[in-house]
Structures are given as structure tokens and as C-alpha cells.
Amino acid sequence: MDKKTLPLWELEEAAFARGSVLVCGCDEAGAGPLAGPVYAGAVILPRGLELPWLNDSKQVTPKRRDLLFDQIREQAVAWAVASVSPEEIDATDILSARMKAMQLAVDRLSPAPDYALIDGNRDRGKYFSVMTPHETVVKGDGRSASIAAASILAKVSRDRYMEEMAEKYPLYRFERHRGYGTRLHYEMLDRYGPCPIHRLTFLKKWEAARRG
Numbered sequence: 752m753d754k755k756t757l758p759l760w761e762l763e764e765a766a767f768a769r770g771s772v773l774v775c776g777c778d779e780a781g782a783g784p785l786a787g788p789v790y791a792g793a794v795i796l797p798r799g800l801e802l803p804w805l806n807d808s809k810q811v812t813p814k815r816r817d818l819l820f821d822q823i824r825e826q827a828v829a830w831a832v833a834s835v836s837p838e839e840i841d842a843t844d845i846l847s848a849r850m851k852a853m854q855l856a857v858d859r860l861s862p863a864p865d866y867a868l869i870d871g872n873r874d875r876g877k878y879f880s881v882m883t884p885h886e887t888v889v890k891g892d893g894r895s896a897s898i899a900a901a902s903i904l905a906k907v908s909r910d911r912y913m914e915e916m917a918e919k920y921p922l923y924r925f926e927r928h929r930g931y932g933t934r935l936h937y938e939m940l941d942r943y944g945p946c947p948i949h950r951l952t953f954l955k956k957w958e959a960a961r962r963g
Contacts, residue, residue, distance in 0.1 A: 760896055762891075762894065771866035775866075776897025776898035778792060779905055782849055785954060788835055790833070791834070792856055792900070792904030793860055795830070796828065800896065804818075810893070813910075833853075841951050843876070845950075848879075858883075866883075867883045870890075870892050923939045923943070924936070940957060
């Protein structure tokens with residue numbers, strides 16, 4: 752395996768050894784931004800598949816993420832992407848939205864998995880929980896091939912959505928910061944105020960600072 756292809760199959764193999772037949776990885780992207788949905792990906796890979804440069808999406812260049820995005824969709828046993836809107840994030844909370852997005856992605860897989868590897872250390876929020884039999888895996892996108900593949904799908908899908916929003920709301924320069932709280936983004940907020948895809952609950956500190 753290429754030294755840059757870090758995720759392994761130990762977690763999936765352990766699940767197979769316990770009797771699972773179809774194991775998926777699941778990860779989300781976009782928990783922290785001030786704007787846009789939170790996305791989740793879920794992937795069942797062919798057992799033992801190795802993809803060059805597969806890794807946590809944050810450790811892969813944009814060009815390689817795009818290549819992997821296509822390879823994963825072409826070679827996966829099943830894959831799915833789901834999102835939860837800024838409005839629902841505001842109505843609930845980001846942890847609940849993350850859990851809902853991940854469960855929605857898992858539910859869209861066909862064939863359905865009998866076990867899920869969930870990135871992170873949380874599997875329930877106030878309003879939504881992961882219901883599929885599963886385990887949480889801290890830093891799973893660097894330890895599991897399935898979770899890494901899911902992280903690629905979630906990241907690329909969200910980035911492409913934000914590029915579309917950059918065309919719809921060009922004043923905010925979403926193509927530059929993808930909705931994250933960068934200096935440029937705050938400058939645009941100071942100048943123009945929030946737009947319809949901003950998470951208003953994430954802007955409370957900014958609003959308080961504006962009020963002085």
C-alpha cells in the first residue's frame with residue numbers, strides 16, 4: 752500500500768469476525784462552519800479494497816479528493832450522501848444535526864449494512880441518535896478505509912454545494928472559505944450581514960460583538 756494511503760482494515764475485519772457481513776464507514780463534514788448544511792457520507796467498500804492516497808479527507812489535496820470521490824462511487828458496494836440544512840441546525844443543535852445526517856446516509860445505503868463504523872466519539876445528540884448497530888472510532892478517518900472513504904464523499908459533496916452557493920451569493924466569497932469562520936468571511940458578514948444559508952445560532956458571538 753502506498754505510504755500515503757493510511758487507513759487500514761483492522762476495524763472492518765474485527766466486525767466481520769464478530770459476524771457482520773456488510774460493514775459501512777460513516778463520517779460527516781461541515782460541523783464547524785458558520786454557513787451551509789452539515790453533510791455525511793456512508794460507504795460500504797469491497798472487502799480489502801486499497802485506493803491510492805485514500806486518507807482522512809483533510810489530509811488529501813483537493814485534486815486527489817476529486818479523483819477519490821469518483822473512484823469510491825465507482826468501486827463501492829454501496830455509497831450515500833445526506834445533509835441537514837442550516838435551518839434545522841438552528842432549530843435543533845449541531846450535534847443532533849450531525850447524528851441525523853449520518854443516520855440518513857446509512858439509511859440510504861443499498862444493500863443495507865448490518866454494522867457501522869462511526870467517526871468520532873459521539874453517537875447521540877439531544878434530538879437524534881445513530882440507530883444502526885455501530886461503534887464510534889476516534890480519528891476513524893485515519894484508521895478505517897471505510898470511514899476515510901465516507902469522509903471524502905462528505906467533504907467533496909459539501910465543498911461542491913458551497914461552490915454553488917458562491918455563485919448564488921457571490922458577495923460572501925464562499926468559494927474561498929466554504930462557510931468557515933475566516934477573517935474574510937467575518938469581513939463579508941460585517942459588510943452585508945447574514946444570507947439565507949447562514950446558521951444564525953453560530954453567529955451569536957458575531958452579533959454580540961457588533962452590538963458592542
